[in-house]
Amino acid sequence: MLKVAMIGCGGIGYYHLGHLKQYGDIIELVGMCDIISEKAEEYAEEVGCKAYTDYKAMLDDAKPEAVFICVPPDCHGEIENDLIDRNIPFFVEKPLALDIALAKQIEKRILEKNLITAVGFQCRYDSLAEHVKAFAEKNTVPFIDCTRFGGVPEQEWWKVKERSGGQLVEQTVHQLDYIRYAFGEPDTVFSMAARGYVTDIEGFDTDDLSATVVRFENGTLATIATGCYAKSGDCFDSKFIFSAPDKRGEMHLLSKFEIFGEVEQEKEDGFLISGDGGMGGASDEGTVIQNSVDAGLVCDRTFLEAVISGDGSKIRSPYSDGLKSVAFGLACNKSMETGLPVKISEFLK
Ligand SMILES: NC(=O)c1ccc[n+]([C@@H]2O[C@H](COP(=O)([O-])OP(=O)(O)OC[C@H]3O[C@@H](n4cnc5c(N)ncnc54)[C@H](O)[C@@H]3O)[C@@H](O)[C@H]2O)c1
Structure with a gap:
């Protein structure tokens, strides 16, 4: 079972949680993190895993093998870089950053490590x-x-x-x-x-x-x-x-x-x-x-299966491609x- 965690337990986090709950055949949810403890606890309780307010503590303790990043647009950078440091594949919600230099820096590191990533362009x-x-x-x-x-x-x-x-x-x-x-x-x-x-x-x-x-x-x-x-x-x-x-x-x-x-x-x-x-x-x-x-359901499953198999070729929006859509905007x-x-x-x- 692939160990999966989430950072950011808000609106879109709940959307993904609804999908992840259906994938007990291939994953185990190991941690829900939000800087607002009640949110993390509510999500963790719903799926029976541990809640965290500090994502680094969650990475150290729960040791996820894939992470969903569901934080607001201006909260990107440190999270992605920490996941890359630890070689943890991630799914990140759009818009993946508001600063194109930051997005390019993250992309470079992802490509260097050949890390599997996906962006929330479920359509x-x-x-x-x-x-x-x-x-x-x-x-x-x-x-x-x-x-x-x-x-x-x-x-x-x-x-x-x-x-x-x-x-x-x-x-x-x-x-x-x-x-x-x-x-x-x-x-x-x-x-x-x-x-x-x-x-x-x-x-x-x-x-x-x-x-x-x-x-x-x-x-x-x-x-x-x-x-x-x-x-x-x-x-x-x-x-x-x-x-x-x-x-x-x-x-x-x-x-x-x-x-x-x-x-x-x-x-x-x-x-x-x-x-x-x-x-x-x-x-x-x-x-x-x-x-x-249900495009969102397929999108999430495609990412999870890619991480499990090590083959990211079916992911329709990896980080590098998602970056181009955000650059367009x-x-x-x-x-x-x-x-x-x-x-x-x-x-x-
Ligand atoms: N793909 C889609 O169709 C879709 C739909 C809605 C939202 N989104 C995207 O998802 C992202 C989040 O949107 P939302 O509506 O869920 O926002 P939200 O405000 O409801 O939830 C974001 C959560 O992240 C938490 N958070 C912020 N920094 C954090 C950190 N460092 N560690 C842990 N938690 C942290 C906040 O406390 C908050 O609970 C946005 O980028 C948005 O554009 C995508």
């Missing part, structure tokens, strides 16, 4: 990814439109851009990552942000919205709009449009991928249906492919600050 493991990738391969896609609008999460750190990275880096990085995964690497970004619409949240010190134009290395242009000022579910929105000359793909992350203009598709796993429930002809309503897997932040376009290759130097 890559949904059952839609292969269809979106196929759409990208089969079609010329001159333009992608991406939106994500919602409210302000309750975490105190989220409301301060210096601590969270802002919405684009903290939340919409899932969208940035998915576009990279299916369509390729961004070349240049130009972003603007606005404030003044969220007026009723104490301590709110981040952008209310941002709009970004991206040129990809393959020539595709994209717009990415994201906002956290939405107060009603009617204003919530999260989708991509992949625009090709003779068809259009519309994607709702972790939910469905609808292709307009494609006459026929092969049935796969019984999940491919046209708008009226029949097979084949797609017209106004498109051909709908529903997501059929941080480059947008730089553009917002400077008012100038930012070339990703320059930003990563």
Whole structure:
């Protein structure tokens, strides 16, 4: 049994705990750590292991063989370096750091040690990814439109851009990552942000919205709009449009991928249906492919199995790749600050 521990027993920690509890066939949970003792104790009690407030004490005492790092965006660095020192593979939540120099330093050490790592970009493991990738391969896609609008999460750190990275880096990085995964690497970004619409949240010190134009290395242009000022579910929105000359793909992350203009598709796993429930002809309503897997569950299992086998090749987002998605977002932040376009290759130097 692989000995697994967690650092950071908050919202996303609980999400992973729900997965890890189902994997008693391959792992043993040996420690839950949070600087707030009640949180660590609550999680540890739930799974019957030991609670810690100091992660170094947990590493020494519980001797985990794999660790889930679920701390806020501004709490990275020391934890990763301590795990690398001890050759412990880790799963780290996105955004894996807010300082690109720090992320690169960590990446260098991971590569030197050939350590297995994974980043919490679980959307890559949904059952839609292969269809979106196929759409990208089969079609010329001159333009992608991406939106994500919602409210302000309750975490105190989220409301301060210096601590969270802002919405684009903290939340919409899932969208940035998915576009990279299916369509390729961004070349240049130009972003603007606005404030003044969220007026009723104490301590709110981040952008209310941002709009970004991206040129990809393959020539595709994209717009990415994201906002956290939405107060009603009617204003919530999260989708991509992949625009090709003779068809259009519309994607709702972790939910469905609808292709307009494609006459026929092969049935796969019984999940491919046209708008009226029949097979084949797609017209106004498109051909709908529903997501059929719990992507987070698969994502966590893939990491654990990789550590057990020593083969990280099935991990869809190792640290080095996750770093590129975060760099994409941080480059947008730089553009917002400077008012100038930012070339990703320059930003990563
Ligand atoms: N993959 C996803 O879909 C997804 C979803 C939500 C959050 N996240 C990411 O997960 C991270 C955490 O988010 P959250 O919502 O769980 O935050 P949270 O504030 O609910 O939980 C973070 C916990 O980490 C603890 N912590 C901080 N420093 C620590 C340290 N040195 N040692 C031990 N514990 C420490 C805090 O006390 C807190 O309990 C963020 O980076 C966020 O972006 C990812």
